[in-house]
Amino acid sequence: MPPTSETLTAERILATTEEVLRRHGPAKATVVDVARALGVSHGSVYRHFRTKAELRGAVTKRWxxxxxxxxxxxxxxxxxxxxxxxxxxxxxxxxxxxxxxxxxxxxxxxxxxxxxxxxxxxxxxxxxxxxxxxxxxxxxxxxxxxxxxxxxxxxxxxxxxxxxxxxxxxxxxxxxxxxxxxxxxxxxxxxxxxxxxx
Amino acid sequence: MPPTSETLTAERILATTEEVLRRHGPAKATVVDVARALGVSHGSVYRHFRTKAELRGAVTKRWxxxxxxxxxxxxxxxxxxxxxxxxxxxxxxxxxxxxxxxxxxxxxxxxxxxxxxxxxxxxxxxxxxxxxxxxxxxxxxxxxxxxxxxxxxxxxxxxxxxxxxxxxxxxxxxxxxxxxxxxxxxxxxxxxxxxxxx
DNA sequence: CAGCTGACAGATTTCAATATCTGTCATTCC
DNA sequence: GGAATGACAGATATTGAAATCTGTCAGCTG
Structure with a gap:
């Protein structure tokens, strides 16, 4: 995932989360991994999704x-x-x-x-x-x-x-x-x- | 299970295995547990069932x-x-x-x-x-x-x-x-x- | 001698110490 | 001042050493 400095949108987070899931699998894909792949701190991810479960639910819906x-x-x-x-x-x-x-x-x-x-x-x-x-x-x-x-x-x-x-x-x-x-x-x-x- | 000294039959082993499964659950029920409950060594159980999988299969069929x-x-x-x-x-x-x-x-x-x-x-x-x-x-x-x-x-x-x-x-x-x-x-x-x- | 035992090797599981993660929030940055 | 950070507490996951289990078999026992 490119650590581009574009604005951090829900959509970019979802796409990256899907990529992280694809690489690490459901058991080992963490919010920290997603943040790292985006080049931001994990606190920033929590600005767009209240919990890890909500993030995963959103990715699931997309899929x-x-x-x-x-x-x-x-x-x-x-x-x-x-x-x-x-x-x-x-x-x-x-x-x-x-x-x-x-x-x-x-x-x-x-x-x-x-x-x-x-x-x-x-x-x-x-x-x-x-x-x-x-x-x-x-x-x-x-x-x-x-x-x-x-x-x-x-x-x-x-x-x-x-x-x-x-x-x-x-x-x-x-x-x-x-x-x-x-x-x-x-x-x-x-x-x-x-x-x-x- | 009573550690009676009746002859050890396949049927007695199956009944005891079911009891052990009921108490310990599928993950923790071992062949050693079954043997202990029967008051015999686990080697004796292997005389009637070649493997643990075979024993479990037989219990499943019975059920x-x-x-x-x-x-x-x-x-x-x-x-x-x-x-x-x-x-x-x-x-x-x-x-x-x-x-x-x-x-x-x-x-x-x-x-x-x-x-x-x-x-x-x-x-x-x-x-x-x-x-x-x-x-x-x-x-x-x-x-x-x-x-x-x-x-x-x-x-x-x-x-x-x-x-x-x-x-x-x-x-x-x-x-x-x-x-x-x-x-x-x-x-x-x-x-x-x-x-x-x- | 048929049936049972128990010691054994290798595989698997448990357990507790250690590391990582989740979710929050006071602080920093642009 | 709105967005991002990173330190933090409590929860969860990882790890590796110790314990237990599976399956075998040479020998004991009645």
């Missing part, structure tokens, strides 16, 4: 948000019917997670630790994702192709039912051959359950 | 088998139609897990650690459970009420889709109010997906 930028585009894809949207959404979610986990397992493990300790941030992130699912389900109900008494409840059920394919705790199973087929089998069942009876 | 004795009865319950059998089976699985986790969280945590380190034993156990599911699905297909191209694949999908409600990694979420409803929402979707189209 989660970046990981799923692309996903929200599917939600309102007018060129896909609701069922195709649902399938594409789960495919995209799984692909993004698996790519992150496969490309750099250490970094993924680091962020899994951060996510586990930042309950609130993860909760909001999950609420965001189930919100997207709710909109897809609602679109299906509106179009007359899905049955769902309460789209929000159904969305949560869909999310829970696919946990194995997005919860980082299962990451080591995502590399096994056949996982894609397993996700497809689950999504098939769920989509069938969603369709209005013919 | 898993005991936990789900009751469950297999549902599989061939002739008085229930396949859909009811499926619902009862998942209800029973979740109830058994949640009771264990809630009644004695420490012991449950202990066995979760053991399960995580005894991959093979857990694999067989899961194979047994999905086998039971396969038979229920097959019964449904035979009765003309379920659609399933490959019952075994479908059974695994059902198992994966409900992971949140039986994987010990999620145990702390099982106490939250509303979980039962969440499981029901997932099972409802899955059952609907299984039914032959009207």
């Amino acid at each position: 989660l948000d970046r990981m799923f930028e692309s996903l929200s585009g599917v939600v309102d894809a007018e060129d896909l019917d609701p069922e195709a949207r649902l399938r594409a959404w789960f495919e995209g979610l799984f692909a993004a997670k698996r790519r992150k986990a496969g490309d750099d397992p250490e970094l993924f493990a680091t962020f899994s630790v951060l996510a586990a300790e930042s309950g609130g941030v993860v909760g909001e992130h999950i609420a965001d994702l189930t919100g997207q699912l709710t909109r897809i389900v609602q679109a299906g109900v509106d179009a007359g192709s899905f049955t769902a008494a309460d789209p929000a409840t159904t969305a949560r059920a869909l999310f829970h039912a696919t946990a194995r394919f997005h919860d980082p705790g299962y990451a080591r199973e995502w590399e096994r051959p056949g996982v894609e087929g397993e996700l497809e089998a689950v999504v098939d069942l769920l989509v069938r359950g969603l369709r209005v009876r013919g | 898993l088998d005991r936990m789900f004795e009751s469950l297999s009865g549902v599989v061939d319950a002739e008085d229930l139609d396949p859909e009811a059998r499926l619902r009862a089976w998942f209800e029973g699985l979740f109830a058994a897990k949640r009771r264990k986790a809630g009644d004695d969280p420490e012991l449950f945590a202990t066995f979760s650690v053991l399960a995580a380190e005894s991959g093979g034993v857990v694999g067989e156990h899961i194979a047994d459970l999905t086998g039971q599911l396969t038979r229920i699905v097959q019964a449904g297909v035979d009765a003309g009420s379920f659609t399933a191209a490959d019952p075994a694949t479908t059974a695994r999908a059902l198992f994966h889709a409900t992971a949140r409600f039986h994987d010990p990694g999620y145990a702390r979420e099982w106490e939250r109010p509303g979980v039962e409803g969440e499981l029901e929402a997932v099972v409802d979707l899955l059952v609907r997906g299984l039914r032959v189209r009207g």
Whole structure:
């Protein structure tokens, strides 16, 4: 990290923290390390983030948000019917997670630790994702192709039912051959359950 | 544990090991502790189990088998139609897990650690459970009420889709109010997906 | 002689002293 | 005067020496 003399912003601190985490891992990355990498005293970091936990939470949020930028585009894809949207959404979610986990397992493990300790941030992130699912389900109900008494409840059920394919705790199973087929089998069942009876 | 002078059997060692694990936890329960509790030298324990890992695996298997004795009865319950059998089976699985986790969280945590380190034993156990599911699905297909191209694949999908409600990694979420409803929402979707189209 | 013992080597864990870190704040700097 | 510093107290982590554990095996015991 360049000890540039630019003004110290929250964003610069976050970027540097991510870099320090990448190099040292979650257990050994300290606030002092971050300050050193920035060429400032650690007191200055505490001016922008009240605690180490808050700093880590902010980095986690940044990382989660970046990981799923692309996903929200599917939600309102007018060129896909609701069922195709649902399938594409789960495919995209799984692909993004698996790519992150496969490309750099250490970094993924680091962020899994951060996510586990930042309950609130993860909760909001999950609420965001189930919100997207709710909109897809609602679109299906509106179009007359899905049955769902309460789209929000159904969305949560869909999310829970696919946990194995997005919860980082299962990451080591995502590399096994056949996982894609397993996700497809689950999504098939769920989509069938969603369709209005013919 | 009574240092009785009965013959040293594998079964006595297993029972004592479970007791030692209950008292000391997974990290501090040693083979020497088990031998001490039995009033024998630790060399004698190694006569019945080649390694500590093998001993722990055997205890884990015993524990898993005991936990789900009751469950297999549902599989061939002739008085229930396949859909009811499926619902009862998942209800029973979740109830058994949640009771264990809630009644004695420490012991449950202990066995979760053991399960995580005894991959093979857990694999067989899961194979047994999905086998039971396969038979229920097959019964449904035979009765003309379920659609399933490959019952075994479908059974695994059902198992994966409900992971949140039986994987010990999620145990702390099982106490939250509303979980039962969440499981029901997932099972409802899955059952609907299984039914032959009207 | 089948079953058990206990001493042993190498690996792992414990424990307590030492070093580092977190979070605060009076003081310094621009 | 707003931003940054660095010394400080209490909490946490590291380290290395001592203790314990795992797995083996030659020999004891009933």
